[in-house]
Amino acid sequence: MAPILILDPGHGGVDPGGGTNKLFVEKEMTLAISLYQYRRFQELQIPVAITRTDNDTTLSSEARTALVRNSGARCCISNHINAGGGRGSEVIYSIHASAALPRLIKDELEAAGMPNRRIFTRTLPNNPNLDYYYMHRETGSVETVIVEYGFADNPLDAEKIQLDWRELAEAVVRAFCEYAQLAYRPPAPSAPGSGENGDMPEWKRDAIDWMYEQGLLTTEDWRRQPDQPLPLWAEAVVLKRLYEKLRTPG
Ligand SMILES: [Zn+2]
Structure with missing residues (x-):
């Protein structure tokens, strides 16, 4: 065809x-x-x-x-x-x-x-x-x-x-x-290539959730690519936030 x-x-x-x-x-x-x-x-x-x-x-x-x-x-x-x-x-x-x-x-x-x-x-x-x-x-x-x-x-x-x-x-x-004029359906949440992570192990999810709970990561977008490295500037932001947190406990 x-x-x-x-x-x-x-x-x-x-x-x-x-x-x-x-x-x-x-x-x-x-x-x-x-x-x-x-x-x-x-x-x-x-x-x-x-x-x-x-x-x-x-x-x-x-x-x-x-x-x-x-x-x-x-x-x-x-x-x-x-x-x-x-x-x-x-x-x-x-x-x-x-x-x-x-x-x-x-x-x-x-x-x-x-x-x-x-x-x-x-x-x-x-x-x-x-x-x-x-x-x-x-x-x-x-x-x-x-x-x-x-x-x-x-x-x-x-x-x-x-x-x-x-x-x-x-x-x-x-x-x-x-x-x-062809029928369109949005991607299924766990469809291959849809970018979702339905089968991500719990320990990975927990670790990522912790970053957000601690305020080390704030942009929700990063959650959608858990296996991608952060760009250097984002790593720097995370480390700076952690440093500030440790310097001023509570
Ligand atoms: Zn080109």
Whole structure:
């Protein structure tokens, strides 16, 4: 059965992508987002394909667009993280396509807490009849949308992506289902890839609860990624709070 949608994790292999910072590498974050969406579309029984499934695969622009062009899919979502100074998501679509899907993606990402910077099309400087981005220009009749989830070099965007990339990925799943008029169900709490931790051992949960009871951690977001390391600044905050606590008992 031909896929309705093909997902494209941006970059990969020797190309890490520019949307990289101290928290994540673009090619790895776009793969995590894409694999999450891939599993979710499968759960929803929506035929889906993907251009790469590991971080070692290098795809030339020719190979990548050929995969999309020959996939038989109606749509392609190409996942990226932006860089270069800005705040919020961007959705880029073809000059030959409508803004309907980009608008839904923008709305759903906003609802998931990521502001939108713009949705736009862009043409080649020397040819107003051709798309600027090869993912639009070389993917034939497939309706390709490039989603930039936020700016790696903006601290607010970067932290939001690092903490909530599953929610942002899910927002795009919701938008696509709405656009293609396919039945959408939210992820089951313990579904694989949903980011929940239904089977976390009690001793882990107790230890995490203790951090919150003691006021060492206050942001609820950390609870959702119990197996992820804290960034250095957050560790510093925890240690500082502990130090203050020990200096002023009671
Ligand atoms: Zn990119």
